Amino acid sequence: MKRNFLYSAPIIFSAIFLLPGSRLSANADEDNPPRGIVTGRVMEEGTNTPMEYTTVAIYSTEDSSLVGGTVSGPEGNFEIRRLPFGEYYVVTNFVGYQKKVIDPVLVTRSNEKVDLGLLEMSVDKQSIEEVEIVADRKHVEYKLDKKIVNVSQDINAAGGTAADVLENTPSVSVDIEGNVTLRGSGSFTVLIDGKPSVLEGSDALQQIPASAIENIEIITNPSAKHDPDGNAGIINVIMKDKTDQGLNGIVNASVGLNNKYRADFLLNRRTGNWNFFLGGNYNNNLYPGRMTREQVTFTDSLDRVLEADGAFDFRRSGLQLKGGVSYDFSETSTLTLEASGGNYGFGIDRSNRSHEYTMPATDDIYYVSRSTMDRSGRYLNFTANYTKQFDSRDHQLTTMAYFSRSTGDGIEKQEDYNTEEGFLVEDVIPFSTRAVETEDEYQARLEIDYTRPVGATGKLEVGYQARLDDEFENRLYEEFDNDTDVWIENEQYTSGLDFFRNIQAAYATYGGEWKNFQYQLGLRGEYTYRKIEHERSGEDFLINRLDYYPTLHLAWQFKNDHQLMLSYSKRVDRPRGYWLEPNISYVDPYTIRVGNPALEPEYIHSLELGYQKGWGMNFLAAELYYRNTTNLITRVTEFNDSLDLFVLNVQNMNNDHSAGAELMVNWKFWKWLTVNGSITPYYYRINGDINGTPVEEETFSWRSNLNTTFQITPTTRLQTNMAYRSRTVTAQGTSEGFYYMNVAFRQDLFDRKLSATLQLRDVFGTMKRDFTNTGENFEQHVVMMREPRVLTLTLSYRINNYRNEPERRGEGGGEMDFGGGF
Template sequence: MKQINFAVLLVLFFTGFYNYAQQGPPARNKVKVTGKVFEKVSKQPLEYATISIMSPNDTKVIAGGITNPKGEFEVAVAPGTYDIKVEFISFKSTEIKQKNIQEDTSLGVINLSEDAAQLSEVVVRADKSTVEIKLDKKVYNVGQDMMVKGGTVSDVLDNVPSVSVDSEGNVSLRGSDNIRILIDGRPSNAINVAEALRQLPADAIDKVEVITNPSARYDAEGGSGIINIILKKGKNQGLNGTFIASTGIPETYGLTANLNYKTEKLNYFTTLGYNHRTNEGGGLTNTAYLNADGTPKGFLDEDRDTKRESDGFNGRAGIEWTIAPNTYWTNAINYQNNSGNTTDLINYNNFDAAHNFTGASARLNNGDTGSQNVEYTSNFIKNFNDKGHKLTADLSISRNTDDSDSQITASPSFNNTLNDQVQKQVQVQADYVLPIGKGSQFEAGYKGSFGDLSNEYYVTDENNVKDPNLSNTLEYKENINALYTQYGFKINKFSYLFGLRWEDTDIHVNLLDNSNFNTKKYNNLFPSAFISYEISDQSNFSASYSKRLTRPRGRFMNPAVNYSSNVNIFQGNPDLDPSLTDKYDIGYIKRWDKVTFNTSAYFEDTKDVFSFVRTPNGQYVNGIPVILSRPINLGHEQKFGFEFTFNYTPFKWWRLNSNFNLYNVKTTGENTYIDTNGNTVVQNLDNQANTWSARANSKITLPYKIDWQLNGTYNGEQKTAQGKNLDQFSMNTALSKDIMKDKATIAFNISDIFNSRIMRSYTYLTNDVTGESQKSYGEMQFRKRQFNLSFTYRFNKPKGERDKNAQPRNEGGGDGGGDFPG
């Protein structure tokens, strides 16, 4: 009954918005005024330029609109004679006086020039919105967010609407971790993506794009969508750059330099950074062991204290060559070198059935980690004309190493672990875009991804003897070839985009120690369809469908055992199959002068979904059963949800944006295993849960031009198949002030003000054969409250200055392509 009521409310909600969008004077007997707005020097389209149509010699606006990403506009007015004004902030406005409009009229291309007199006054306050809401994606501009100064990419992503990062650094979108993370349009080649994101400084990031329902031009990988991280690339003429120094508590400090030198033909860019970070965290797990009749059998309390220290160097250097006015070739080298140390102390306290203390023990894990990532990228762009006809080609070659070793001391035992990984990867891609007539566009492309990963992992005892049950050598090879095509066109107010992608996958997962070889070969077709209706210049309605795929990777497939706790351990599953998702999304966007509102309803239907299950592995430590957590292809998952994003600028000195996500997840499936007595145990893991999350961000300019930012995040409680995750709330704040005639900025931020960002959960396990069970309550805090102070200095690059010399082209390559027509 609740679901029926919820559906009725949804229908009423969308009906109300649709009726509201339709209000206004009848559109009949009106004519269309169209045109394009470009920057005069670079011929770059100006998005969000304002067009105002007024009666002659009257300042009252009769009709108006704004330009789309291509600089295009369309305004409907009654036939007559009008004054037309075109404006863009820090540019000289253009006026067309006494224009007689009796039929559909094109004003052609309107070129605007920068107003040098206004630029010095306006540029400091002319920042883009922190979050730009577009119909097919959300764009988060990192440069405007004080919260992440001195932080990492993980901090950036955790401030992006619809995105969250858990205590282990894993990224999720709309509550799902089945996503694809791109850097400059290319998949991250790091072995441990979560750790790589924690090492890359936030200061190297320009913006983040969140694409919840990608088209056929993108990789099919990522069941719930794509997150594209775009790195900074300077474009101003001459030598310019930014230096950022930061320090914090717990002990954290770093220095980053972004330098750029541009001539008429060549553009040199580089980013260099060093950082030292200290993360203090901890957690606990309290477990009650119960007999078949529910009476206590014993208790175990685990208390964990963790300290992680890391040193990282990040370097990026490249050159962009303008071969011809319409041909560009960019080459870059990316290098990361990270090292760290982790101290993890677990104290165990044992109790009998009456909860009387019976003994204590401790387990100390001292670990050293190191990684080195080297990547060469090349991007070639050929624009055949200024209407979007182009060819792009991309190449990426990378080699990544990830090493870790640890000493585990637990009386009376002593263990050593070693984990060495080497990954090599080559990616090639070509994309062709051909506009056909007005409002139509054809695209086609190829992508090949070829990877090879070797992983040696072993655990030795106090006698330096390798444990064959915990050690293995993994060889993982992955070859993917893909072809795609899509066609988009516009008919009146409707825009359409239909695409089809074909991917052929060949994966080999080989465990060399026991000669266990697994081969996964499959090919799939991935259709996509997008329909958009332009209700007015300020509002749009869209519907989309795509088929997505999630391949098991990383720790999901690696059978190496996480041995930091000897009673709660994790192990990957090399026999996992990919999951397939059908995604449906209905969206509506409405813009007012001070408000942008975007809402969507989405449905995801996933087969062979991954899920973690916890089972006894048959071993005991001091009478305590060891619990193994591992991923399996559980069965079927359906997710139905609503998302709302709201941007509001009540005053020039105050900006607000918020995001709300509510969804229901229904999972059906079971897990079958053989217990130590040879009994077949079937775990029914059917589960249905509702949960929601909300995020709000406020940025205020105080007196003396001090900027104050405050944001809060809340994640609601969610039921799981074997327990539940409790709710979580956290809040961050930051203050910044421009100094030295706006050439420098000093910022202070506090992450997790109330030290409340703690993952809390309950887990319930029952042996259906013996009737014995256990109940656990756990807490995990990856990083405690942090304080950070940063200083930013800019030379030959005023704060907020837009790219005056950029050319109209799509950079970054990878999964790029043409713009959606219309």
Template sequence: MKYKYVLSLLWLFFVVFIIRAQDGKIIGQVFDNTSKKPLDFANVALFTNQSKEPLQAILSDSEGKFILQNLPYGSFTLKVSFVGYESFETSVLVSKEKPTARVNKVVLKENAQQISEVQVVGQRSGVSFEIDKKVFNVDETALAQGSSTTDVLKNIPSVAVDLEGNVSLRNNSSVEIWINGKPSGLTDENRGQVLEQMPAETVEKIEVITNPSARFNPEGSAGIINIVLKEKNRGSYLASINSNIGYNESGAINGSFGGNYMYNGPKFDVQLNGSIRGGERKNASYNNRATLVAEDTISHLNQRSLSESDMFMGFMRGGVTYHIDKKNDIGLSGFGMLGDFSGNSTINYHSLDANRDTLETRDRLADNANNRMHYNVSLDYKHFFDKTNHELSSSIYYVRGNHNSFNAYNTSRFGNDGVYINDSKTYQEQQATRNMYNITWQADYFNKFTKDSKLESGLSFNYRNSLSEDRMYDSIFTTNSFVEDVDKYNRFTYVENIFSAYTTYSQKIQTFSFQLGLRAEQTMTEAKQHYRSYFSLFPSVFLSQSLPQNNELQINYTRRINRPRGWQLNDFVNRTDELNLSYGNPSLRPEFTNSFEFNYIKNWEQGHTFSTSLYYRATSDVIQRVSKLQNEIMETTYENITTSESAGAELILKNRLFANKLDLTSTINTYYYSLAGNDTYNIPSTENITWNARMNANIIIQRGFTTQLTAYYRAPQVKVQGRDEQVYGIDLGARKTFFKGALNVGVSVRNLLDSQRTTNITWGENFYQESASLYSGRSYRLTLTYNFGNMKNGGKEQLNKNNNGFS
């Protein structure tokens, strides 16, 4: 099978763990002279005395640190530069007696003249590890070019995104999506569409927080995925325009055009971004069901579905920060998106008896039109006290979303001889409006008493309000008039108020560190006259022990909550498929999870990192989709089924190989899941052991020419009333720069093996069903980006040995 080749490729890269390296290393850290803070993305290049081309070149990481490794012994010239700063140059000696040369502190000063950057031949690391999160840098990856944020998330280890845009983390869909460190207000009703509308070019990095501390909102038992958008450049201003066109093998064409502008000045920072996207989408699916009595099959229903849709989307983002003085900043930012979607689908039903002889067939044609709007506005204030690392901040943000939809259904029935059944044709129209808004106020206090201790505390209030209305109109073929079916009218309201307070304290004692936290929340909700009010405490404990030779152990505990929202609560009946209905349950209770993690991290100065996480989660009042067959109609809803336990091990290998020309991140996640049974739905207790793996390889072919390969595999996994079958695939991308980086050209191929599909097996007391959704074949994309700007007013590269210092 094809997946065996994927597995072989994955295990090949797992074997490439540590290669023999030369002895020489140069280690250092870059700082901004004015702010005294580390300077990330600085160009670090190493030259031999006879060469004009760098022997090695990399970018400093998020902490300003850099490591040049696998070096021969000898004398070198080290050059560090950044656009808008005076360059730094010094001589460095690497010898057998002293194989590691340390340039502990490189300080760069701003320069009013243009700096022509050293062309780097290295690359920024694709992943970094922090005490409470993993950070995946995606802004320069080849596969991010011209794609959506949904596509970016598909390439993040342990994150999965299905055809409908549902996001899960470590096989758990109870995950929160944040944007720039704040709750996005997205629910399962709109999350997939909004992430699809957000261009990947606006994303700098993805932070995965699997066990957030009490400082964070406790929502989401699986954790938080924080999407960090690009905000600052280091020069005066930077602008770019980009365009892309894509094609997939189903015949669908799509494309986009956008622009970006960033300005950083002494009093103001400004950033603007806008784009438009349009295109087509084609999908296919099937569903085969058998109706049972005891162990006997009494009938079959086979369905085939084809759908096509056109979309046009606009995205706009902007923000301005005013530096009032050295102690006070105030900022206003926001983003918004609009989308129009229209399409049609055809569902063919084939009803058969126990001997698979045709009883009747049915065709259901659907036309739909949807428009969607979503925006977020944030006002932020920050005060810096006289003491460094002592600050008070406050923010208020407002999220609003609107969605209007129209669906028309035309159904015809035919006998077993294929002849139309008289007066069987029906029309239906369904109109829906959904409106939501979310207001959040938050105040945070931060005080780092010493270099080894700090206190964080805060207050917040969150108000959420949503309203949806659905109307259904029916008509028989013999009349042209539509009559509203008042029995199917649905009005759903949801109101939520959450009051929160938290405190965390962190201390480092020699090689041992700890963080203790507690969050208290009072929640009041109303879901269609179902009222709830409850008080909850969410403690967190983080312990860390540093060991010799760059080893570190971490253990942590948190309590989490998953409040039902959106489609899970809304009892609106989705009638797109008249024989497969779905609706929410307004009486759902929240899930509570106790989560434990044990982490081990090992770093090598050669640029290799090994991380392993062992985790355990125990959840009560588990919310699951459940199905029941009644009168040949499958009804699916949500219920608090029972309790669950899950445990797993996540292994991550990060390798910097071949003089930093290959950045390789390999992940394997294996986990155990058990679910207690439920007598009401005749669900027995289930348990499952499964795994998934992913490999991301970023390769530098030559200066300015990078490629990326992503391969992944997810083994079959058990769920309530069934299982999900395996998923695997390979994506490829390449990126080339021209004209000293002004022009970037990217190409990508997704779903290279044409293997992407989701197949589900579901069973119950009186049915057995197999269904699958198919992607649109391989997709190809070409992206062009042109960068320009006034990076500190032009001029030649300034190499200054005297006005920069290191210690």
């Protein structure tokens, strides 16, 4: 296959924005009145640990009025701009630490940039016990362009995965199979520390251990700097990291009833300018359940009825090892190298008993189906990051190079036994089939991002990104000949697929502020070249396209901690690889699946309006959103009379509209009781046609979460999570509502070095998936329920007092929020 690489793009683009940058900034500054800048770095006294989220405020010496302020960044750095010449004093404040005052601070024409240097803050020993009780961060924090889910606040997720964390989060729903939807859509991009995941969507989130996660960012309207992929936005999982001097780390292990095991560790060693880390995780989990199916197929002469019930076992497993090193060439220049590798596996065993008959009545048919699906893969990732910071925090260059190689294989086996009414399979020779798949994939990514201030309040971001994906898949389908005891290839279901995609992107954003108003405009351009070669048919499917994706973010900051935000973005949802495979896949005795290589991307227009009001650690947040999807990728079920089978496929057939409101409150009633609740009413409408039949469905639905935390003692917590999901519609039917409740108890021991968490999931056994599909000549009703009341014990041990810094230090001053850009 000919590769259409644009080799010169990075060089040309870099020259465009790097070489003239200095002159652009200089010219802009000449048009602005004299303004000063105050910078510094906040550290914890005695440990030299950078203190993020520290409130830094600057006051006029003349009348003690507040002139400006900010919060410190991840390395403790802060910068306050737009200061008129004059005499000031600076106050730094952090929950649990003694307030620090720097006085005087003189900003003059001859001293426009004042560097306060290293500011050390000491622990307030008199209030430390109270801080350990009340200084936990909010479960969900709202920022200008994202929600941040603080994993440490959800003890019900202990021993679980990222999907379990998101189960209790506004905007997100998780069904009994672990499938995650973001605002009703299963199409979103999963990033790990800002880098792509080997697995996609829900599969990726179910492999990441919750105990290794610092927080999760939910970005429903990303700026032009981010990839536009995903109908609903981006879920960025931020893993734990440490920069303390010396050796520290954390080890977690959990065990649950009915074969559920998980363990992970992270070790960090920092010495001088070098930082080394090593981590790994292991999981092996079994999720049994039951399923019932009722199905009626309509023909001119009779109706055929199928009634089936059975059991299933979901399996998920994985092993990963990762390591890396970073070196600080100076305080403004850092190189980081990382590598990770491992394997993953998932599968399902099914055993179903089926009764088939017709109306008017004919002879009854009874049969037993046993199937096994196993998929496994291996991967190796390499990442290099370089960051260069110039004369201010907002002036920097970052580059990232990423390479991934993954291989995988899978096997699906099916045995069908024709039996009598008692479903006895002894002495019955089954009809046996199997499908064997292999795949080999390479991914590469290059990013160059440049940011610099423009004038007193503006900020320009420009960047170039390249994404390459090359994948080959082969599928072999065989049927067992009972007479010769030989597997015979079925060429109709056997084929190979070669997939190649090259995306070249450039973006620019410009943001600034005027009084209490902040804004950011962005535009991203992407060139996409995609080619699919189908081995059996010899057909090629080509896309060669240029797209543009505008973004807009606005924010108004009012008095008394009120904030209003408005954002818009255009996005794209590119078809998943398995949707594009034209191969015929055997699903069960009455169903086959066929991909569609001619499938085109969806395009999404998303608009959001948000409001926040804070009272210290308490806050109220509300969001209104509207999303319109054109060229909607629709999963279609049809009955094929000639094959006498159901056919599952995907087509671009519809448009949809989704509008709703998200209301969330976080309230600390007393030191021992915190309640976090959300409710999301929403309207959904889908219209289009399926094979010439007009489709128009609409529904008004809602979902809610209620998390209650009881701080029994400074080291003992009890937490309950309750959720409800109402009935929703699909293109061909409905999905019924359900509710569930989880309970967890956590005890910290040995000066918080050891934590033990006991968790019970789905207390009342009410979590299920109940859906109905209706077509021109059929009706289906399926109910699935997974194992309820799962009890899990998780132990966590901290080496050298490893701590999750945000949990220990709290919200960092709480009420002051000076923005900080987009």
